Amino acid sequence: MRDKVSSPAREFWERFTTNRFATAGLVVIAVLFLLSLAAAAVTPYSPDTIDAWHVLLPPSTAHWFGTDELGRDVFTRVVYGARVSLKVGFVAVGIAVVVGTVVGLFAGFYGGWIDSVLMRIVDIMLCFPTFFLILAVIAMLEPSIWYIMVIIGLTGWMGVARLVRAEVLSLKSRDFILAARVLGASDLRIIFRHVLPNALSPVLVSATLGVAGAILTESALSFLGIGVQPPTPSWGNILTSGKDYIEFAWWLSLFPGLAILVTVLSYNLVGEGIRDALDPRRRG
Amino acid sequence: MANYLIKRILMLIPLLLGITLITFTVIHLAPGEPVEMQTAMSPKVSAQSRARLREFYGLDKPLHVQYGKWLGNLSRLDFGRSFAPDNRPVLDKIKERIPITISLNVIALILEFGLALPIGILAAVHRDTLLDRAISVFVFVGFAVPTFWLALLCMYFFGVKLSWLPISGIHSLGSEQLPFFGRVLDLGKHLVLPIAIATFGSLAGLSRYMRSTMIEVLSQDYITTARAKGVKERVVIYRHALKNALLPVITLLGFSLPALIGGSVIFETIFSIPGMGQLFYQGVMARDYPLVMGILVIGACLTLIGNLLADLSYALADPRIRHGKG
Numbered sequence: 210m211r212d213k214v215s216s217p218a219r220e221f222w223e224r225f226t227t228n229r230f231a232t233a234g235l236v237v238i239a240v241l242f243l244l245s246l247a248a249a250a251v252t253p254y255s256p257d258t259i260d261a262w263h264v265l266l267p268p269s270t271a272h273w274f275g276t277d278e279l280g281r282d283v284f285t286r287v288v289y290g291a292r293v294s295l296k297v298g299f300v301a302v303g304i305a306v307v308v309g310t311v312v313g314l315f316a317g318f319y320g321g322w323i324d325s326v327l328m329r330i331v332d333i334m335l336c337f338p339t340f341f342l343i344l345a346v347i348a349m350l351e352p353s354i355w356y357i358m359v360i361i362g363l364t365g366w367m368g369v370a371r372l373v374r375a376e377v378l379s380l381k382s383r384d385f386i387l388a389a390r391v392l393g394a395s396d397l398r399i400i401f402r403h404v405l406p407n408a409l410s411p412v413l414v415s416a417t418l419g420v421a422g423a424i425l426t427e428s429a430l431s432f433l434g435i436g437v438q439p440p441t442p443s444w445g446n447i448l449t450s451g452k453d454y455i456e457f458a459w460w461l462s463l464f465p466g467l468a469i470l471v472t473v474l475s476y477n478l479v480g481e482g483i484r485d486a487l488d489p490r491r492r493g
Numbered sequence: 494m495a496n497y498l499i500k501r502i503l504m505l506i507p508l509l510l511g512i513t514l515i516t517f518t519v520i521h522l523a524p525g526e527p528v529e530m531q532t533a534m535s536p537k538v539s540a541q542s543r544a545r546l547r548e549f550y551g552l553d554k555p556l557h558v559q560y561g562k563w564l565g566n567l568s569r570l571d572f573g574r575s576f577a578p579d580n581r582p583v584l585d586k587i588k589e590r591i592p593i594t595i596s597l598n599v600i601a602l603i604l605e606f607g608l609a610l611p612i613g614i615l616a617a618v619h620r621d622t623l624l625d626r627a628i629s630v631f632v633f634v635g636f637a638v639p640t641f642w643l644a645l646l647c648m649y650f651f652g653v654k655l656s657w658l659p660i661s662g663i664h665s666l667g668s669e670q671l672p673f674f675g676r677v678l679d680l681g682k683h684l685v686l687p688i689a690i691a692t693f694g695s696l697a698g699l700s701r702y703m704r705s706t707m708i709e710v711l712s713q714d715y716i717t718t719a720r721a722k723g724v725k726e727r728v729v730i731y732r733h734a735l736k737n738a739l740l741p742v743i744t745l746l747g748f749s750l751p752a753l754i755g756g757s758v759i760f761e762t763i764f765s766i767p768g769m770g771q772l773f774y775q776g777v778m779a780r781d782y783p784l785v786m787g788i789l790v791i792g793a794c795l796t797l798i799g800n801l802l803a804d805l806s807y808a809l810a811d812p813r814i815r816h817g818k819g
Contacts, residue, residue: 333511335748336793336800338755341773345785346519348777425639429759432641433774448642452763455649462649466642473637 224486231482234475241472245291254282256289257440265458275460278450283461286442287468293443294472297358297427298420304362306416309369314400314408316370317377328374331367339364340426347430352438357430361423369415376408410487417480421473428469444469497808501801512793513567516786517560567790573783575776583787586772591791593663594761594768597684598753601691605749609696610742613703618730620708628700635697640756644690644763651686659683661765687764694756695749703742710738740811747803751796 226232244251260280268275274283316327342364350356380386381404389403430436431445432452439446444465451462547553551562566573572583616628652660659665663683664676671679710716711734719729757770765771769788776784 329507329511333508333515333793336508336512336751336796337515337789338751338792338796340755340758341789341792342519344758344774344777345789349520349780421637428639429641432639433759433762435778448645452645455645456653459649462642462645466639466645469639469642470634470637473639474633477633477636 221486225482228482228485230478231485234478234482237471237475238479241291241475242295244288245295248285248288248292251288252282252285254285256285256442257281265454265461267458268460274464275458277447277458277461278454283447283464286447287444287465290442290444290447290465291468291472293354293431293437293441294424294427294469297354297361298424298476300358301361301365301423301427302416302419304359305365305419306369306412308363309366310373310405310408310412312366312370313373314377314405317374318381318396318400318404324374327370331370334364334367337364340429343426343430344433344435347435352435354437354441357427357436358423361426365419365423369412369419372411372415373408376411377404380404380407414480414484414487417476417483421476421480424469424473424476494808498805501804505797505801508797509794512790512797513564514560516789516793517563519789520782520786521556521559563786572787572790575784576781577776577779577784583783586784587769587787587791590767590769590772593766594754594757594770595795597688597691597766597768598750598757600684601688601695601753602746602749604688604692605695605699606742606746608692609699610703610739612696613700614707614730614735614738616700616704617707617711628704632697632701635693636701638693640690640694641759641763643693644686644760647686647690648763658686660686663766683764687760687766690760691753691756695752699742699745699749702745703738706741707734707738710734713737740807743807743810744803746806747796747800750799751792754792754795 248256258281260276263272263276263280265278266272266276266280272282272284274287277283277286312327312331316324343360346360347357386399386403389399394402427436428443428445428448431443432448434446434449436445437443447465448462451458451465454461544553551559554562563573570584572587574580575583575586612628616625619625648660651658659682663680665679665683669676711730716729716734719733720726724733754769757768758774759770760766761768761770762774769792773785773788773792775781776788
């Protein structure tokens with residue numbers, strides 16, 4: 210009986226799963242999560258045991274992705290590196306979404322000078338080449354994955370703020386908001402209880418795409434040597450040694466890069482899938 | 494139009510102030526001081542000389558005083574002196590690095606638009622065909638490829654394996670001896686990979702955007718009218734639809750600037766190109782505050798100018814704004 214009930218969530222899920230690419234993306238992300246959680250069970254090696262006898266070995270059955278300059282198993286390091294990327298993606302985007310949503314809600318709901326001030330801040334923040342800003346702050350701080358997540362989040366909320374604001378502006382004059390106001394609901398109640406839930410769907414899309422962007426940024430930072438610090442493996446810092454040994458050990462560069470590519474691709478596909486499923490008119 | 498222009502230019506003032514304020518706050522909120530960086534290495538430096546250094550750089554004053562002084566200097570285009578051992582004016586250091594970064598980015602931008610727009614139009618016109626799907630796959634992969642990784646692979650493949658192209662710097666050793674054409678060819682060879690990679694990095698987003706605006710325009714009533722009138726499909730697409738589909742793309746021109754400039758850190762570092770990105774990276778690593786702040790401000794101002802130019806061309810291109818109240 211339950212199967213017959215049609216809810217918006219179920220309809221959404223049905224539309225999402227008819228998109229093969231998006232479903233594949235979701236599966237890949239799920240597998241990555243499982244792999245990174247069960248890393249110790251997936252691989253017989255430890256990510257930072259140095260083995261001077263097996264340095265820079267090409268891929269083989271014993272070492273699927275070969276070994277690095279210290280004899281560590283690259284497959285193991287890539288699997289453990291997934292933890293960093295997945296964590297960074299979620300926390301950074303979480304911060305960006307919360308800040309962006311709050312700014313967008315208040316700017317759109319109150320309008321007037323609050324809106325002007327908040328939106329000028331957005332304009333100013335958008336002027337900075339984001340990567341410069343992130344680099345400047347990160348390099349001044351002690352290297353830590355938490356700082357990286359916070360900084361990526363705090364430099365990435367502007368798009369969400371604009372989206373939410375636009376959504377609020379179009380919702381504000383609707384009857385159900387007026388009804389809530391007539392019933393005596395406070396501003397905060399109207400904002401968080403009535404406006405927010407209706408403004409969330411575009412945010413979901415932009416958040417999913419944002420996760421992909423955050424993963425790319427973290428890997429670039431780690432690649433430049435100011436992100437996740439060795440010996441903790443991250444896809445970006447494995448590529449740093451990949452660069453140093455590129456003439457002798459292509460596998461050190463190929464596999465972590467592929468991991469980034471596949472992960473980012475999956476998030477993008479899921480994001481597009483959510484967008485199409487939320488708004489069937491946009492399909493195609 | 495004149496009113497519009499004046500309004501836009503007046504709007505720049507608060508934005509410029511905001512840029513300097515954020516730059517200053519970001520750099521000064523971070524713990525650690527350049528003086529520590531300079532003195533931490535040598536235990537011989539006494540507390541007294543450390544204090545003298547702080548005083549010399551004005552770091553002992555309250556923050557708002559420091560900001561006021563810095564802003565005052567900025568308004569006279571004085572960006573201060575670099576903390577690096579050469580102690581040169583920041584502006585000079587940036588000036589000699591800007592041309593290479595700007596020219597690289599402008600070439601990449603031209604290539605990006607020259608390639609992405611036809612790709613997007615092609616995909617929109619042949620919507621849901623095999624061609625469109627193939628382009629989509631290319632676009633999605635393009636979105637997901639980390640540029641620095643692509644740079645690595647290209648360096649390996651074209652530089653090491655095939656040794657077709659040099660993989661670092663912008664001149665070969667001894668290229669000054671070459672005749673003019675030889676030098677240009679040498680420079681060109683060095684820039685092929687960085688430019689190709691910078692272009693590729695931004696190709697995906699733009700062509701995707703072009704595709705969706707084109708599809709939207711093609712579904713408008715006036716396109717149906719044109720088709721019903723019996724206008725040739727080619728004319729419908731390239732005359733009637735394209736004009737309107739290109740309008741929103743102009744705004745994107747301004748937006749792609751910060752991404753390109755930001756991206757220059759990565760490929761200038763990888764390919765050892767002596768541009769602004771590399772200078773910034775070096776400055777950041779050495780905690781060269783005046784240099785870092787200078788580049789942040791100039792980078793943001795370049796974006797501001799880019800946005801302004803994009804908005805103005807939009808206004809010029811869109812008759813509704815051109816003839817409107819503005």
